[in-house]
Amino acid sequence: MTGQRRQLHLMVSLQGSGYEPGSWRHSSAQPDKLHLPIYYQQLAQTAERGKLDLVYLDNPFIDPLTLMAAIVANTDRIGVGATVTTELIEPFAAARSLAALDHFSKGRSAWYAGTHSNYEPQRLNDRSSEWTPSQLLERNQEFIQVAEKLWDSWEADALLVDRAQGKYIDASRIHRINHEGKYYQVVGPLGIPRPPQGRPIRIGFTELEGAIGGADVVVTPRASLEEAIARKSSLHSGKLLTTIVPILAHTEVDARALASELRQYRTSKNNVQEDNLFVGTPTQLADWMEMWFTSGASDGFHIQPALLPLGLEDFVDQVIPLLQARGLFRTDYSSSTLRGHLDVPAERFSEEVTQ
Amino acid sequence: MSNKKQLHLGVLMTYAGIHAGAWRHPNTKSDQLLDQSLYREFAQIAERGKLDAILIVEVLSLTERNKKLAEDFPIPSPDVMSALAVMAAATSKIGLTGTLNTTYNDPFHVASKFSALDHISAGRAGWNMVTSQDPNAPFNYSRDGQMDHSVRYERAGEFIDLVKKYWDSWEDDAVRADKKSAIYLDESKVHTVKHEGKFFSVNGKSNFPRPVQGYPVLFQAGSSESGMKLAAQQAEVVFTAQDNLPDALAFYKKLKGTLPSYGRRDDELVILPGISPILGSTEREAKQLEEQFNELILPEIAVKRLSSLLDFDLSSYPIDGPVPFSEINVEANVTKKSRVQLLKDLAQRENLTIRQLSKHTNGGSGHFPFVGTPEQLADFMEQWLEAGACDGFNILISHFVEGLEILVDHAIPILQRRGLHRNEYTGSTLRDHLGLSRPVNPWTR
Numbered sequence: 001m002t003g004q005r006r007q008l009h010l011m012v013s014l015q016g017s018g019y020e021p022g023s024w025r026h027s028s029a030q031p032d033k034l035h036l037p038i039y040y041q042q043l044a045q046t047a048e049r050g051k052l053d054l055v056y057l058d059n060p061f062i063d064p065l066t067l068m069a070a071i072v073a074n075t076d077r078i079g080v081g082a083t084v085t086t087e088l089i090e091p092f093a094a095a096r097s098l099a100a101l102d103h104f105s106k107g108r109s110a111w112y113a114g115t116h117s118n119y120e121p122q123r124l125n126d127r128s129s130e131w132t133p134s135q136l137l138e139r140n141q142e143f144i145q146v147a148e149k150l151w152d153s154w155e156a157d158a159l160l161v162d163r164a165q166g167k168y169i170d171a172s173r174i175h176r177i178n179h180e181g182k183y184y185q186v187v188g189p190l191g192i193p194r195p196p197q198g199r200p201i202r203i204g205f206t207e208l209e210g211a212i213g214g215a216d217v218v219v220t221p222r223a224s225l226e227e228a229i230a231r232k233s234s235l236h237s238g239k240l241l242t243t244i245v246p247i248l249a250h251t252e253v254d255a256r257a258l259a260s261e262l263r264q265y266r267t268s269k270n271n272v273q274e275d276n277l278f279v280g281t282p283t284q285l286a287d288w289m290e291m292w293f294t295s296g297a298s299d300g301f302h303i304q305p306a307l308l309p310l311g312l313e314d315f316v317d318q319v320i321p322l323l324q325a326r327g328l329f330r331t332d333y334s335s336s337t338l339r340g341h342l343d344v345p346a347e348r349f350s351e352e353v354t355q
Numbered sequence: 356m357s358n359k360k361q362l363h364l365g366v367l368m369t370y371a372g373i374h375a376g377a378w379r380h381p382n383t384k385s386d387q388l389l390d391q392s393l394y395r396e397f398a399q400i401a402e403r404g405k406l407d408a409i410l411i412v413e414v415l416s417l418t419e420r421n422k423k424l425a426e427d428f429p430i431p432s433p434d435v436m437s438a439l440a441v442m443a444a445a446t447s448k449i450g451l452t453g454t455l456n457t458t459y460n461d462p463f464h465v466a467s468k469f470s471a472l473d474h475i476s477a478g479r480a481g482w483n484m485v486t487s488q489d490p491n492a493p494f495n496y497s498r499d500g501q502m503d504h505s506v507r508y509e510r511a512g513e514f515i516d517l518v519k520k521y522w523d524s525w526e527d528d529a530v531r532a533d534k535k536s537a538i539y540l541d542e543s544k545v546h547t548v549k550h551e552g553k554f555f556s557v558n559g560k561s562n563f564p565r566p567v568q569g570y571p572v573l574f575q576a577g578s579s580e581s582g583m584k585l586a587a588q589q590a591e592v593v594f595t596a597q598d599n600l601p602d603a604l605a606f607y608k609k610l611k612g613t614l615p616s617y618g619r620r621d622d623e624l625v626i627l628p629g630i631s632p633i634l635g636s637t638e639r640e641a642k643q644l645e646e647q648f649n650e651l652i653l654p655e656i657a658v659k660r661l662s663s664l665l666d667f668d669l670s671s672y673p674i675d676g677p678v679p680f681s682e683i684n685v686e687a688n689v690t691k692k693s694r695v696q697l698l699k700d701l702a703q704r705e706n707l708t709i710r711q712l713s714k715h716t717n718g719g720s721g722h723f724p725f726v727g728t729p730e731q732l733a734d735f736m737e738q739w740l741e742a743g744a745c746d747g748f749n750i751l752i753s754h755f756v757e758g759l760e761i762l763v764d765h766a767i768p769i770l771q772r773r774g775l776h777r778n779e780y781t782g783s784t785l786r787d788h789l790g791l792s793r794p795v796n797p798w799t800r
Contacts, residue, residue, distance in 0.1 A: 169417075
């Protein structure tokens with residue numbers, strides 16, 4: 001559309017009661033619900049109301065892919081992403097689950113391939129404890145490679161459902177992947193057809209272990225403007241999102257008071273990335289986001305509300321309208337897939353994959 | 356309220372229906388197998404029929420025959436947990452059971468997934484514990500080959516014990532969420548899982564809460580000796596393939612008879628034989644529908660399926676001649692011992708030709724293939740229930756969703772009228788529907 005301003009992309013991460021570790025103690029928080037799926041369903045619906053691109057599930061209490069399915073079932077357009085810890089599950093299983101979710105959501109799935117989880121109990125006899133960090137990273141990259149080969153193992157037109165001929169599938173368009181790698185040996189093909197998005201959207205976080213290269217969405221902490229612009233220009237493909245942890249109120253004074261209150265609730269030595277914090281009013285945040293985005297420092301933002309659900313509600317009800325009024329953000333979804341929202345085209349079917 | 360014993364009824368949702376020809380039938384929703392909407396619709400119909408549970412099985416790889424992908428066969432069911440979660444969103448009462456195998460999964464993940472599903476569904480989850488028969492599966496999971504039958508079951512036993520320990524790690528009231536005192540979790544109610552076994556070694560706490568039901572209901576299938584032992588020790592619901600009343604009765608008595616040695620009561624285990632009904636408003640109509648389905652499978656394909664099942668190539672034998680069982684080694688087929696035996700018994704008992712026996716693989720893989728009217732189905736079910744051969748049935752739906760609709764709209768009302776099936780759900784969890792008690796957390800005893 002001519003004259004249309006370039007628009008930014010928004011991803012929100014949901015972690016329990018918010019990214020401030022003591023946030024659960026705030027009067028508005030619902031700590032008794034943090035281990036219940038319905039809480040995250042409601043948050044995802046709020047994010048969808050705000051027309052966000054993607055909601056990312058980062059909570060420690062509920063199996064990520066199962067929760068993702070519940071969110072998919074209760075939303076319509078917003079992308080839904082979750083962590084897959086590559087340390088202890090097989091890529092075949094993960095690829096199948098994500099493909100199924102991409103089908104069920106009609107192309108709204110996303111994932112982050114993480115190397116390890118702080119949340120899982122220690123298995124004393126699993127081999128991964130023998131590996132060095134660089135081996136774990138290597139294995140992580142091979143995991144991603146296998147998953148991608150599996151998603152590519154069905155050509156787009158392999159599913160026929162031809163009742164007359166009695167052909168459900170065209171076997172000539174489905175390929176074993178015959179992967180013989182250092183860490184994985186997988187024959188394939190995947191048990192279900194090519195996902196609607198070709199491949200689910202892959203997220204990479206520069207601050208965490210796990211492959212960044214080839215990620216569709218790269219999340220990076222807030223740095224100086226110069227550093228950010230340099231990073232953005234070095235990124236060849238995919239969208240770069242800057243992390244921001246907003247603490248908002250009607251006035252700057254109130255916002256600082258809220259930030260101070262939340263800080264007081266911290267216990268022990270909780271790790272908080274102060275650099276990502278933005279304490280101020282909705283207008284101030286919208287101003288900053290506009291400046292950052294139009295300078296070319298990123299393609300959008302990764303919002304980690306300090307306090308939930310209030311922080312997300314305030315963002316959706318007070319910041320989003322400002323961005324929309326300035327033509328910086330969509331007023332409604334124009335696409336039905338996450339690739340569409342993010343404007344990240346699908347990989348071509350890989351012609352190197354043969355029988 | 357009737358004191359009459361009532362049927363427990365589950366329905367199996369697999370492929371496009373249990374019948375291999377089902378997907379080609381014009382009324383089958385074969386192009387919706389990847390749509391959320393189909394699973395929601397199926398679940399809602401089943402709930403309308405006040406059934407106890409839906410079962411979705413895990414299919415690990417595409418169907419192959421002689422090392423080639425079978426093009427005439429529908430694709431396997433999509434991801435189990437995703438499908439169940441989607442069904443949970445569309446319903447409020449019906450149980451949601453899924454298979455996750457104990458061979459290619461990790462106990463922590465299985466425990467975590469079912470805790471999640473039980474909370475998503477407010478206490479309606481069931482876990483069908485299988486070891487997996489799929490011979491191709493190892494090659495998708497970086498393994499060299501299939502485990503021996505007995506090793507698989509040994510692993511399964513340890514796997515299940517560990518999964519229960521994970522579920523018990525948090526006591527039911529571990530979440531304190533006390534804002535003032537800053538105590539989120541009552542650490543005295545979160546226990547370390549310590550497990551030192553042949554297959555697994557663990558030392559750590561779960562990060563997920565205890566399921567709503569304590570444990571999801573534990574289902575199990577597999578009628579081999581190892582399978583029955585596992586069932587008697589661990590299972591709360593057992594699926595079984597029985598194609599005649601005397602055998603079903605013998606199985607029921609035998610399995611229930613082993614319970615006391617594990618300190619378990621009769622009513623702690625629900626036995627559900629499988630039945631794959633094709634229903635019509637008249638017997639003739641039902642037979643026509645069966646023929647329609649059978650016609651949709653080419654005889655050569657049916658024979659190929661039978662060959663696959665028996666792990667023996669029948670293609671060079673005359674299709675209208677006898678099944679050469681003397682040349683088929685039942686014991687050698689480690690993945691499907693009990694099913695192969697069932698087919699052999701059936702063929703010998705009724706003097707079936709290859710063509711005839713191949714028709715028995717189109718339906719329920721050795722489960723009872725029933726063709727008739729809803730009235731006749733009700734008679735059949737009543738007879739087996741009253742004979743003491745079962746506690747209910749697992750109904751393998753012929754084709755989606757019509758097969759389920761006919762069952763719910765025509766057979767269920769008859770059962771309800773006879774007092775054999777509930778008119779309304781009286782409870783809200785799967786345990787409630789099955790009359791099973793909620794396991795106490797060993798940490799709180």
